[in-house]
Amino acid sequence: MAQISLQKLEADLASLTDNFANLVRSARIADESDEAKRPSERRVPGDMMEVLAEKVVAGGQSLLRTVAELKRRALLADAAAANSAVAERSERYSSAAGATNAALRTLRDEVASTVQELEEHYYSSKHRRPLEPDGRGGSDSALTELYKTALDVPQA
Incomplete structure (x- = not known):
């Protein structure tokens, strides 16, 4: 189960970096030749950038969900630490009861x-x-x- 989560984490991270790289590649600085084009033609690259930005945001959210799930599993799986804490408290309360x-x-x-x-x-x-x-x-x-x-x- 942890292996699957780690694979999902790697896939989400790869998707996020690919989408960010595509977003950076699609960004371009406007020059004088772009001003001569019609506004509808200039809007197409902007739409593509919006789609890529949404993909980056969705990839980030998916990555955050996966990290949160891994943290939750790590906390729940740490039974040894929880058991030792319970034993320590039990001993402390037993000695207090004896006193x-x-x-x-x-x-x-x-x-x-x-x-x-x-x-x-x-x-x-x-x-x-x-x-x-x-x-x-x-x-x-x-x-x-x-x-x-x-x-x-x-x-x-």
Whole structure:
């Protein structure tokens, strides 16, 4: 497939150079003898130059399309570079996830020790509320439940 595109590229380039060479050959400088001719006779070479110029433009457009197609194929065919970029990003994100998990574990441990210290301070405080008449700890049970919830962070 690439060989066909390269052959088309060479053919388009050859056509473009041939049409440009013909356009240059057909261009001529007007001299005094041309002024004596009728305008209709002078118009024929101008029409031929317009046709050759249109062929040069069409050849250039075809060449640009072929080059764009070759570039697109080169980008799509570079799978090795794309795979290595994906692997590099994956490794970078994995290491970032590991660092984040470690930071979260450290934070969880610090919060757990701080909550435990606060509980000890609360239970030893003279401002502690007495037990409810039904035997429940009232706010103590809520604090214990909150403490358990805080420690229920899933392990990574």
